[in-house]
Amino acid sequence: MLSERCYRLLTAYVDGELSARQRKLALRLLHRSAEARALLRRLRQDAEALRRLPRHGLPAEFSAQVVQSIRDRKLERRRRLARTAPPAVPAWVGMAVAASVLAVVGFGSFVYFSRALPDHPTNPVAVNHVPQGPEKPVEANPAPDKPAEPAVPVKNAAAPDPKPQPHPGPIEVADGPKEPPKPAPATNAEPNPENALTLPIPEKEMFQPRTADVSLPLILSFADLDTAKLQEELHKASGFRLEVPCRESSRAFDRLQAALKANGVGLVIDQTAQFRLKYPKLRTNYVVYTEDLLPDELVKVLQQAGGEDHKADVKHHGDGQLAGLVVTRMNKDDRKELSTLLGGDSHTGQNPRPTGPLGLDPKKPVSEGTADQVAKSLAGHGSAPRPSPGQPAVKPPEYMALVLPYNPVRPRPGSAEVKHFLDGRKPARPGAIQVLLVLRETKG
Amino acid sequence: MSADDHRLIADCLQGDTAAFGELVRRYQDRLYNTVFRLVGSAEDAQDVVQEAFLSAYQSLDGFKGHSEFFTWLYRIAFNTAISLKRKQRVTLSLSAGPQGEGGTEPADESDLSRPEQSLERAEEERRIQAALARLSPEHRAVLVLKDMEGQKYEAMAEILEVPIGTIRSRLHRARAELRALLQQDE
Numbered sequence: 001m002l003s004e005r006c007y008r009l010l011t012a013y014v015d016g017e018l019s020a021r022q023r024k025l026a027l028r029l030l031h032r033s034a035e036a037r038a039l040l041r042r043l044r045q046d047a048e049a050l051r052r053l054p055r056h057g058l059p060a061e062f063s064a065q066v067v068q069s070i071r072d073r074k075l076e077r078r079r080r081l082a083r084t085a086p087p088a089v090p091a092w093v094g095m096a097v098a099a100s101v102l103a104v105v106g107f108g109s110f111v112y113f114s115r116a117l118p119d120h121p122t123n124p125v126a127v128n129h130v131p132q133g134p135e136k137p138v139e140a141n142p143a144p145d146k147p148a149e150p151a152v153p154v155k156n157a158a159a160p161d162p163k164p165q166p167h168p169g170p171i172e173v174a175d176g177p178k179e180p181p182k183p184a185p186a187t188n189a190e191p192n193p194e195n196a197l198t199l200p201i202p203e204k205e206m207f208q209p210r211t212a213d214v215s216l217p218l219i220l221s222f223a224d225l226d227t228a229k230l231q232e233e234l235h236k237a238s239g240f241r242l243e244v245p246c247r248e249s250s251r252a253f254d255r256l257q258a259a260l261k262a263n264g265v266g267l268v269i270d271q272t273a274q275f276r277l278k279y280p281k282l283r284t285n286y287v288v289y290t291e292d293l294l295p296d297e298l299v300k301v302l303q304q305a306g307g308e309d310h311k312a313d314v315k316h317h318g319d320g321q322l323a324g325l326v327v328t329r330m331n332k333d334d335r336k337e338l339s340t341l342l343g344g345d346s347h348t349g350q351n352p353r354p355t356g357p358l359g360l361d362p363k364k365p366v367s368e369g370t371a372d373q374v375a376k377s378l379a380g381h382g383s384a385p386r387p388s389p390g391q392p393a394v395k396p397p398e399y400m401a402l403v404l405p406y407n408p409v410r411p412r413p414g415s416a417e418v419k420h421f422l423d424g425r426k427p428a429r430p431g432a433i434q435v436l437l438v439l440r441e442t443k444g
Numbered sequence: 445m446s447a448d449d450h451r452l453i454a455d456c457l458q459g460d461t462a463a464f465g466e467l468v469r470r471y472q473d474r475l476y477n478t479v480f481r482l483v484g485s486a487e488d489a490q491d492v493v494q495e496a497f498l499s500a501y502q503s504l505d506g507f508k509g510h511s512e513f514f515t516w517l518y519r520i521a522f523n524t525a526i527s528l529k530r531k532q533r534v535t536l537s538l539s540a541g542p543q544g545e546g547g548t549e550p551a552d553e554s555d556l557s558r559p560e561q562s563l564e565r566a567e568e569e570r571r572i573q574a575a576l577a578r579l580s581p582e583h584r585a586v587l588v589l590k591d592m593e594g595q596k597y598e599a600m601a602e603i604l605e606v607p608i609g610t611i612r613s614r615l616h617r618a619r620a621e622l623r624a625l626l627q628q629d630e
Contacts, residue, residue, distance in 0.1 A: 012612065017612075042623060046619065047590075050576070050588075056480050056489075063469040066498065272628060282621070408617070409625065
């Protein structure tokens with residue numbers, strides 16, 4: 001099998017952009033390797049096939065349409081400003097002057113305001129306004145029936161407060177406008193009107209705090225999987241995306257496949273994925289989709305896969321494939337992506353089709369399904385293989401998972417395997433979760 | 445760049461929109477063909493090409509003439525196509541031929557005399573096109589520019605605004621991917 005380096009040399013040879021030295025190397029390779037010659041022939045055929053694709057053109061009046069659009073939209077060319085003569089005074093001089101003017105203004109303002117304020121030994125930042133005479137104190141509390149709550153007093157930075165107020169406690173962030181936070185009861189029995197103006201008025205607040213549900217990804221190590229944490233997370237939603245960075249996706253897939261099979265999960269593998277799994281050099285990311293497993297069952301699968309991977313790594317250092325696990329809850333984009341992967345199947349939720357009491361699709365005539373199954377069984381293509389004489393019948397897997405290529409190629413539209421998976425879907429068990437598991441190769 | 449193109453651009457800069465129309469006529473098919481292979485839809489390709497020409501008209505002052513006019517134009521079209529895809533979240537069409545009203549296939553008179561040959565060719569075209577459509581946009585772009593447009597690494601690097609090493613690497617991967625997809629079909 002040709003090495004990656006040789007493959008690169010041959011693709012560059014097809015590009016026709018080799019240096020003299022590289023060309024010599026390529027010719028030497030071609031001279032000694034029949035495989036290289038065969039590959040080069042195929043690559044050249046592919047390039048030729050692309051060149052032979054028919055050329056498409058635009059209608060003759062297209063250019064007139066463009067010119068008309070320029071006129072209709074009154075488009076103008078973005079003219080570049082003409083270069084002016086360099087200024088006599090360097091730019092830095094102007095900036096220095098501006099900076100010094102700002103400094104002078106700032107200093108002057110400070111001096112003015114510090115002298116203009118009433119003579120007070122400590123110059124407090126805020127001053128409590130004490131209403132004089134018959135003027136009523138302004139009620140900050142919007143509920144007129146309730147007495148004004150004592151406000152959190154503004155501490156004077158310099159003068160110590162003669163009556164230290166107890167700490168009001170943490171302010172709760174809750175949905176919707178709220179009453180001002182209730183501080184701890186003041187030592188005085190009556191509310192202090194002097195502090196009424198410092199109370200926030202909720203309906204005047206521009207920012208209304210809301211509770212935010214932020215779900216962060218859960219990052220775990222496969223080698224030492226924290227099953228308790230994982231189980232807790234998997235019980236929090238109905239769908240999850242699991243990102244599994246790995247060294248070689250095909251080998252990582254083998255580990256996962258073994259764990260899935262050991263736990264009674266059958267795999268429907270898309271044809272493109274099957275092909276690419278045989279050729280690890282075609283670096284491919286894969287996605288495994290399942291909607292039949294309960295959280296505990298999934299944890300068991302992952303634990304098993306991680307355990308086997310770790311054993312392999314201990315046996316031969318560097319043989320471990322599964323670097324880690326990143327668990328996020330499925331969001332709108334993930335569901336959209338899932339729908340695209342399944343060929344635009346709108347039933348990306350579980351239990352997609354209505355079923356009768358016997359689990360049959362009432363829209364499909366029973367006889368049609370029965371005839372199909374009989375025909376398949378007779379042809380040996382039934383869901384369960386025919387038992388060999390004297391051997392017990394092989395039980396078909398209880399749950400199914402779908403394996404698709406994820407990047408850089410996607411499954412074929414109308415993939416038979418996707419269709420087979422979708423046709424074989426069963427009503428979801430209570431508590432079963434949807435899982436999109438992406439095996440992502442990270443080798444550089 | 446040809447002396448004619450220089451002259452037309454100079455006339456455009458003087459305000460002659462008819463000169464720009466002539467530039468459009470010269471490059472429209474070539475640009476359309478390339479963009480069509482990139483976006484996979486005749487209608488979208490036509491929109492992209494039109495918008496690209498309008499943007500080119502507006503930024504004509506910025507064309508310094510160091511590169512080919514088509515290289516500069518293609519870069520605008522490529523960025524327009526990416527923006528369009530982002531807006532529309534276009535999924536690629538896998539039909540064998542152009543969709544919609546825009547775009548015409550050249551008539552092939554040999555179809556009448558050798559129908560089996562035209563069927564084979566149509567089948568091959570369908571295979572290649574389907575494989576091309578399944579590649580990632582970056583891989584598709586480099587293959588189209590290299591094999592269909594015959595561009596050099598330097599020009600491609602300028603168009604796609606990536607280093608030459610990236611072009612080399614992408615082309616290698618693109619060819620490997622295309623080979624794998626076609627091998628799967630065989």
